[in-house]
Amino acid sequence: MEIEDLINWRDKMYVYLLQHSHLIDESDDIFDTKIIGIYSSEEYALKVIERYKNIIGFNKYSEDFYIDKYKIDENHWCDGFVDT
Numbered sequence: 797m798e799i800e801d802l803i804n805w806r807d808k809m810y811v812y813l814l815q816h817s818h819l820i821d822e823s824d825d826i827f828d829t830k831i832i833g834i835y836s837s838e839e840y841a842l843k844v845i846e847r848y849k850n851i852i853g854f855n856k857y858s859e860d861f862y863i864d865k866y867k868i869d870e871n872h873w874c875d876g877f878v879d880t
Contacts, residue, residue, distance in 0.1 A: 810868065811835065812836070812837065813834050813864045813865075814834070814835060815830065815832060832848065845861045
């Protein structure tokens with residue numbers, strides 16, 4: 797495989813981060829967030845959600861799953877941060 801082929805393949809590669817996040821303290825805007833997993837396709841992540849909707853705790857907040865698509869080998873936080 798040529799280096800150009802590897803670069804082109806990488807540019808098309810994405811992963812899908814599945815999280816579950818629900819509000820636990822509305823007055824302080826505090827969320828309970830869990831990373832469920834990172835998957836090779838959105839379809840696979842959706843199948844995992846269907847399984848987790850039957851698990852105690854997750855079934856109470858079955859609409860609080862989120863899938864985020866990320867391109868590999870790319871920075872997703874490019875700025876600094878401030879301590880609060």
